[in-house]
Amino acid sequence: MFVGHALLAFAVAALAAERRGWDGRRTLTLGAVAGAFATIPDVDVAYALVGLLEWRVADGALGASTAFWDASRVVHRSVTHSLVVGAIAAPAFGLVAVRGAGRATLARGVAGGLLLSLVGIAFAVDGPLAAFVTGLFVASGILVAATARRTSLSPTTVGLAALWGLWSHPWGDLVTGSPPEWLYPFASPVLSSRVVLHADPTLHLLGAFAIELAVIWFALATCCRLTGRSPVALVDRRAAVGGAYGIAALAATPPTLAVSYHFVFSILGVGLLCGAIRTPPSPTLPRSLGRDRRSPVPVSVPSVDSLLDVSLTGLAAVTIALVAYALVYLTAVAPA
Template sequence: MFVGHALLAFAVAALVAERRGWNGRRALLVGAVAGAFAAVPDIDVAYALVGLADWRLLGGSLGAPAAFWDASRAVHRSATHSLVVGVVAAPAFALFVVRDSSRARIARLVGGGLLAGLVALALVVDGPLSGFVMALFAASGVLVAAVAARRTSLSPAAVALAALWGLWSHPWGDLVTGSPPEWLYPLESSLLASRVVLHADPTLHLLGAFAIELATIWLALAAVCRLTDRSPLALVDRRAGAGVAYGLVALAATPPTLAVSYHFVFSILVVGALCGVSCGVPSTTALRADGGRSVPIPAASPLLERALTAVGAVTVALLAYATVYTFVAPL
């Protein structure tokens, strides 16, 4: 879900910006900034590297993935995922985008003060570990803001809105894959206190969660195509259909669940990657109908076509696997 958080924020921000009259390039830029901020809350998994270190040094019975996630539970989806923290952090990050030299120093002092307050709050409420994670969160957000200030012409207000959307959109993506975040940290809240179950069958639940993630990726790719005047479906190579063979895996492999999903996730992504890498790149522009006449669509970059083909192959593979698992495997 790490990628999904960023892509959802990117797609929605870019499409909203376009709808409000921004040109394609600026809309993509604000979407990219929102997506980068949406990835910042998951900096709290950095502590999980401690679990990997323990696994390697102590040689325990846990595998690397299990050790990683066990360690991450100490702080993951807590302070950095809070809507309360987000509403303070977003304008604080935007203050680092002020470019007017006469006001930049004061703006950064104020922004730094707000972020230092968040770090102090986490330190007081939950101790050194939470304070350390909040410091990583603050530093990551400042880095995103600094890049936005240097590489874009977005105003501090636009960056503040992008940051707020990115930080606020992030926690919702965790509702079907793990324990819900601490929405109002440091305050107590009973809001959506348990995981949303898509299906009683744990494998179908996982497939549903994977489908949501896949839909988010499609939305992001569709946004890129719309803002660059391309047709997403026209750019999916026919090799994506090879993903249908993945349905046979449902008959041979252990059904995946949220607890044990690595074999499914990695193998289905390999199918997509192979289809994407093997596809050809169009040598001429495609055509689309526009008012009864054919007009050229700008030729896609190799990366975009391969990404669309890879995601198309994964989609076909997921549908094939779900069909075989549901209707053939029980026989």
């Protein structure tokens, strides 16, 4: 779901900007900033790296991933996923984006006070580990805001993009794991358990994966809309190869949220192969890096159409593979 958080925030922010009549470049810039802010809450998984310190080679690759995710549950989806924390951090990140010597100094001083208060609250409520994770969250947000300051976006717009990115993030976690602590440091009385899409754990996973694919389709369709391209026209027929993936439902253990690596990596591999392997040469744009303009050195750079072709064809292949897998699973594997 890491990718989905960013792409959902990007697509909605970009379409909102387009609706307000913004030009294509500013629209895409706003979407990119919102998407970057939407990834920040998951910086708390950095603590999970300590889980790898307890992993032994004898445990195998699956043991490494298990150790990682077990450690991540200590602080994951807590302080960084809070709507309350986001409501305080977003305007502070907007203040970081203020330009001008005099105004910027005052604004950044206020922003620093707000953000340091979040670290202090996390320390008071849950101790040094929560404060450390909050510090990573704050540092990441400052980095994104400082980068956004170099764009044409106003500080207010950056703050709104931060608020949308931070507030949109937690909802994507409702079907994939334990719900976030919505109102940290206060108790969260609603949505305290995972949303179950189906009683069959495999069908639940397939449904969650389908939601992720839908978000990616939404984001790529938004890119096509803003750049004047047709997503349907850019999908190559080689995506149909993904239908062969249905046989995997008969050959491998049905995946669940607890053990899904074999399914996720293999189905994404199908999309990667279908998207990357091309028979005709990719369209390229000449580019010169030489100083002598009379004899430029041509450099092959993938065009926007080529990148969208690869992305959309790969995504279509994964979507077809998911449908094929689900059909075979429902007809031949799922318990009656």
